[in-house]
Amino acid sequence: MKFDDFYAGQIIEVPPRPYAVSEAQIVGFASTYDPQWFHTDPAAATGHRFGGLIASGWRTCAIAMRLLVDAALHDSESFASPGLSYVKWPNPVRPGDSLTVRAEVIEARRSRGQTLLGILRWRMFNAAGAEVLDLEATSLFQLSPS
Template identity: 65%
Template sequence: MKFADFHAGQIIEAGPYLVTEAEVLQFARAYDPQWFHTDADAAAGGPFGGLIASGWHTSAIAMRLVADAALAGSESFASPGLQYLKWPNPVRPGDSLRLVADVAEVRRSEKRPTLGILRWRWRLFNQRELPVLELEVTSLFRLEAA
């Protein structure tokens, strides 16, 4: 989508994305090697009752879904950061995730009119409609002069 295609109040949906055990293990071993992400036997007796995906893996899945559904082919070039990030429920191998992105604000920078600013809320839900990720992010877009 191009920057001009976004508008406040817009809802963008993407998915499903099937999370596999192999992917959970691979990501965790590379980036978040805690036992409840990397050892299914130990995790079975842990507080979550089984293996769970890293929250960072969950965030990366959301980024992939957003990139495919909304940012591919856009003028997007960066993000200055997040307002908040929450993982209210764990993601487990076999979960099917879907994204809902709510556009809160779309505007051109007053100081730099070739900069588009998009503020939006991303949420991921599993197949039981439980939220597994919620964040608010600002995305920046390189635009032509107005």
């Protein structure tokens, strides 16, 4: 999608098929980037608070990013993000979950100069409808001089 295709209030649902999360993906990511036992040791995680292995919140964010790039940002003028307003993980992602993203365009506006701002709220859900990610990101878009 190009910047001009985004508008405040727009809802972007992705992907056409849910993204399946495997135990191997959860453990592999966590072993490298977030090696806490409840992300890497299925046996130890079984007897504790969540009753089993859960994905790192950062893995959840990475999945959402991949889905949004594939669905909306891959052919856009998006070039960076100055950051997030917030990120929340209301429910854990578990092996076998199937995930979908619902992104809402909160704002699409031109700032001074040619850099454009798009503010997106991303929400990710599992197949049971439980929200597993809620974040608000600002995306920067660069347009050719007009």
